[in-house]
Amino acid sequence: MNKVRLGTCLFLCSESIFFIFLLVAYINFHLGPAHGSMTHDLDVSRTTINTIFLLLSSFTAWRAHSAFLKSQIRRFQTWVLLTITLGFIFIYGQASEYYRLFQKEITISRDPLSSSFFTVTGFHGLHVCAGALLLILLLGWSEIQRRSNRVVPAGSVVAISLYWHFVDIVWIAVFSIVYLWGSR
């Protein structure tokens, strides 16, 4: 099996466990005595739309990888740019959700449930930012290579694509637990 693919998958398995533990803390506090539970203040519909943007970005990431495999570098770069854009829209959506909650004095230091809400979604957001940064670097690097008639190594594209899909899958888990199950 390809080294980079195996290595990336192993790393992502490890990161998944990290998110599982953060989610378990959230569930633990959710099941405990509610502390003026902030779950009623979550905007499920807006976040659902935000989720769709992130899911779309996984689709565009997949198209980007396909184009790269067929050596269609220009097309690859366009799809990567779309992925980055959708990623930024997601980040903006998350930031405005945070802002809305801060307006209602719901911060990380309000109560245990809030602490774990912001920690889970915060770490996810950080991972999205890291992924967006990687995609930007990939885009830049592929442009530099293209101008010298070279290509970026396939390994980089594989690793970054897998990472981006992982970030999406984590969000599905977080969204389901925090927004769908948690806000009922």
Add this chain to the structure above:
Amino acid sequence: MKGAIRWISSVDHKEIGILYMVSAVLYMVIGGIEALLMRTQLAVPRNHFLVGETFNQMMTLHGTTMIFFVVIPVLLGITVYMVPLMIGAKDMAFPRMNALGFWCFLFGGILIYMSFAFGGAPDAGWFAYPPLSEKAYSFTPGMDYWILGLLVNGVGTVLAGLNTIVTVWTMRAPGMTVRRLPLFVWIAVVNSFLILFAMPPLNAALAMLFVDRQLIGHFFTASTGGSALLWQHYFWSFGHPEVYIMALPAFGIISEVIPVFSRKPIFGYGFMAASVVAIAFLSTGVWIHHMFAVGLHPIILFLSGAASLLIAVPTGVKIFSWIATIWNGAIRFTTSMLFSIAFLIQFTIGGLSGILFAVIPIDWQLTDTYFVVAHFHYVAFGGSFFAIMAGFYYWYPKITGRMLSEKIGRWNFWLMVLGFNGTFFIQHVLGAIGMPRRVYTYENLRYWGGMNLVSTIGAFILGFSVLLFVWNAIISYRKGTPATNNPWDAWTLEWATTSPPPVYNFDSLPPIRSRRPLWDLKIGEAHE
């Protein structure tokens, strides 16, 4: 490339392995001094040499250093050095990642020790239970440095584990099937999976504690609705597999050394390989045995106690297999073999005291006493560290091209046995009669002073024996007998090249048709 630049920029697995090992030895000296300072304080009752917060800092740093910055890195160093050689590869799968792993380890430790200069070292013990580790009770930045240092170090550990798995999966030489892997390599792979599984709970717990401390979170503060127990669950979900991460590679080393110096292949290779998987698997399910005294439901206690007892089974399989390997063998009592035999005895003692704890009422009596301290030092020091010493005496010729002095080695060994057992055996008694752990002094109760004094004397003998080892390593590097390719007449691939190996590892590989390629070469027929 010359000197420092060469070492700082190296991506060669052999150089990185050496960097890991040498750095670990340096941290070991620091951790050892911390231990001796504590033992000096505890030598007599009501002593005033090192008290209160300073003692707690020593206690915390000693544990943190020895676990995270000595035992694990030295085992990782041996792993990244030997695994590629043992499978006939030129390097690890990801050489630069290998280097990154080392630098994360080195700088993680530096980050923690920097805390001295910035307001105070961490002092809440190596497992940092809240509420003590929360801001209200640990208001110096020491805990924050501890958190950040461990996070950085943890990244390195995960990367090393990942690298090992990919290397063994994809870079084995032709003929090196999984069932022909040296046990050290197989165990390194299983251990790496354990690393990938065990580090994330620690990272999650550390992140949450950091949020509590710096952003006024409420994860672990019971007074504001948090759960101190949550920390314990998370930390020990990491902590228990962690101690097996310290033990498994040690098992791997012993599985290499004992057959060579008994002139017999390992007894029950299949069972050895399977038992390691069983141990790794079970180790993820027994974390609650560190929490038997916190008030959990009896059914949980019962199940966890049973699971903890169960781990003794695959471990026992290993001990019996090693003994069976030695049985009727043509034993060569090299220093390496002496350390291996001491390992067998001492690790068994540690294992026996361990399964005592699996019996709940016994645990309730002995928890947080010196009996625990005795137990884990027997497995981690008398076990893992002695295995590391066996590995050093075995592989030093391969790594440096020089033989270690067997004469100094004998002194090293016997003084270490005397010092180690002198320090820790009596702590079983101290714990059983009620001396609590993590105290900086104690009352002048009958025999307590005498026993503690014995322990302290043992500790200084132990410290001296460690210095002897370092001395042996240094002087043999300068003046030791030059080593041939295969000074021990061993059978695995690392011995099929020069000592030390060239940068590309092998000029040519022998045909690999069994678990002992060099034996086959000598005898001229394939064994399976």
